[in-house]
Amino acid sequence: MRIPNIIGLVRRLIWLAILAFALLVLFAWLKPGREDMPWTPLSLSDPIGMSTGRKVARLTGDRDGCIALLETSGLEFDALEPQGNDQCRVEDAVRLDGGQELLAMTPRSVAPSCPVMIGMLIWQNQVVQQHAQEIFGQRVARIETLGSFSCRRMYGRSEGAWSEHATADAIDIGAFVLEDGTRISVLGDWADESDVGESEKARFLRQVRDGACDLFSTVLSPEYNAAHADHFHFDMADRGEMGWRACR
Template identity: 50%
Template structure:
């Protein structure tokens, strides 16, 4: 009798597990952005795998441009950059966004996956946060650039920065339509709406980029958010600090 009860218990546990998996699959079918094998779509809400899918576009410029075209994002392709003297530097998937909030300085060239994530970040994270905290929209996003042929932390040796292939961007602040300015350097340490806004948009960026580094990481990032789409293969590990 005891053995029969044990078997019935095991069967019940297995049945419940199978049912839970079935219900999860049914739920996820209504949210393709939460499935790892579906294509990313900028018109869909941010999902569990949106960031990884965007980072994977580093090796597929045509698909990345198709993604932007499908979402109606305005941009222009940038001339490729190659360095025969430093083959680790350069890019062939650069674009200049002509849509969304203005980027200052203007004319910023980004790798396509970084630009796609930036647009999605503005749409789904930055602008809603600005409306909640300030009742205004972001008119300008200020930055310290993207492409820079250099190694990590500007060292003379060691690994190469994602900036070396335009796969990173450094965001320094925001200007709202009502003239309010928000600075990572000045406003991150404080309290109030500006600090809360900065933390919210930092956390949101972590859903879209492979790496996000803020003043919480180290002193070298005290004045900006570093956001990159480093390709880390099957592991897909992400950094958010």
């Protein structure tokens, strides 16, 4: 009886060695950077990688860690005191302080959660400005938001799941204004996919929407439903390392 057991053990060890070798080859082929590794700390200077969005979402519930990271950005901001109760408890809201170009978000009174603010910062610098330069040859001077905190359930229903807006873990984006004053609005410039190639504004909106999907847990656009005809919805719902992500 001992010989078959030994043979079985040897076979398992051989298969484990083959699997380990295959994983090593795959790892070497992919050559992931630190931004792709789920166990490395998030750095605002890293490019967007496979794990960036989940690292930002993990900051939900880590108020001190998130604010410490935001302080490395150079942004001037106010960390607001926790407020609200129950499902509408906001623990980590932050608000931009004064005029600055590091994050061209208006109105200045909007106060999303710290993870959302970090997501917005990375998205503007690595997605929005890049595509604005490529398509229009100039930067975005202002990102117009439609608010963050709203103590309500999803779609304003009287029952059902609570919206991420209830904890300020979401933000709605309505338009972008270029340096020359050109305004690009979700309501006015979004186009059907077949017409995107004919409009620079529509192409820009598609690209910045797609780029947001690598950062935020949920990204909803006019392509999702009529309720989002005039804005993008971004949120940082923390659904765990293997949690689902929505991009529509």
